[in-house]
Amino acid sequence: MSNKGLLAVLSGFAGSGKGTIMKKLLEKYPEDYALSVSATTRHPRPGEEEGREYFFKTEEEFKEMICSGELLEYAGYVGHHYGTPRAYVEDQLSLGKNVILEIEIQGALQIKEKFPDTLLMFVTPPSAVELMNRLKGRGTETEEEIIARLSRAVEEADGCEAYDYLIINDDIDESVANVHRIIESEQLRMRRCLPEIEAIKNDLRTFLKEEEK
Amino acid sequence: MSNKGLLAVLSGFAGSGKGTIMKKLLEKYPEDYALSVSATTRHPRPGEEEGREYFFKTEEEFKEMICSGELLEYAGYVGHHYGTPRAYVEDQLSLGKNVILEIEIQGALQIKEKFPDTLLMFVTPPSAVELMNRLKGRGTETEEEIIARLSRAVEEADGCEAYDYLIINDDIDESVANVHRIIESEQLRMRRCLPEIEAIKNDLRTFLKEEEK
Secondary structure (H helix, E strand, O other): OOOOOOOEEEEEEOOHHHHHHHHHHHHHOOEEEEOEEEEEOOOOOOOOEOOEEEEEEEEEEEEEHHHHHOOEEEEOOOOOOEEEEHHHHHHHOOOOOOEEEOOOOOHHHHHHOOOOOOOOEEOOOOOHHHHHHHHHHHHOOOOOHHHHHHHHHHHHHHHHHOOOEEOOOOOOOHHHHHHHHHHHHHHHEEHHHHHHHHHHHHHHHHHHHHHHH | OOOOOOOEEEEEHHHHHHHHHHHHHHHHOOOOEEEEEEEEEOOOOOOOEEEEEEEEEEEHHHHHHHHOEEEEEEEEEEEEEEEEEHHHHHHHHHHHOOEEOOOOOHHHHHHHHHOOOOEEEEEOOOOOOHHHHHHHOOOOOHHHHHHHHHHHHHHHHHHHHHOOOOEEOOOOOHHHHHHHHHHHHHHHHHHHOOHHHHHHHHHHHHHHHHHHO
């Protein structure tokens, strides 16, 4: 196995529980994972620290990051920009940490294009009824907002077919275990282990040549 | 997740420990796995039972199985034929069992061609030195046989790049856990979960249509 970490993305329907999965995964395996810190053009809120919650940038700085290819993906959201800095992610990966990003489908596909080796996971509640119940249960959205979110979910369900894995979030601990299991398994993918096979092959060849003498 | 089992193949260098991994996997998770029973043209040995160790066939019956597509793969070995009956494997898969076959690269690639969804795993000792030590340690082969097996290993190392996963068998229990983990993860592959996504999408659409009324 190589010592390089894996870049993974967790997306999912609103109300799928992806945020909780992320939180529990990092709590349970703090050694294995690094959270990416996003860059944003919004102003820091009280208590937020540069480089901890976000890297805070001006609009101009943010645009420059886009132009110079410093962002793996970026998107606008209520008047501000958010993006994933490439350098931070690459540093963590080379330290052997798996980096998990919680981003939406558009950003996920941007990253997959730049890094085809990125692992895309999509989180869904076990059924549409459950999805609706969870949205209603949050009690934070109006009926119209819920309808809007459900329409959005239909669109997302089309996009999610481009993902590598589906996490059916019925039980939160099982889902955390599944995400961790997928990432551990993916490290054994043949294309990620070619250096190991190459080393064995070379050693065998050297040994056989010496035997021939 | 669908209830259908997964077809998996375990191959590996002589001395890689793949046989032990198979045995322990089936001992540890008897509910999850079914061993395939091979067809063979060799005669039953005392104590062997039809349908338990092998399905015993005449040369003629075996050829007919080949011609009628009843074998997933087959190969000759010291004057006899061995093959994997398709019907038995398909029955077990539809019962929700994962079927694991321990076969060589040629047979594995035959199966992958017929069933692209087959999972191919290749087992290797952690290094060439370890591979040589294990072969010598068995004490069952002459020096020449060992050299022959190592030459064979170099060829196999080329072929194994077509496999999906590499199991570096350093610790047997860890390898068993890895094989099981890979098979569990692969059941969450998006292409295997499309019916689940489709069902959620349809239910959401129905719900939204009713809301519009």
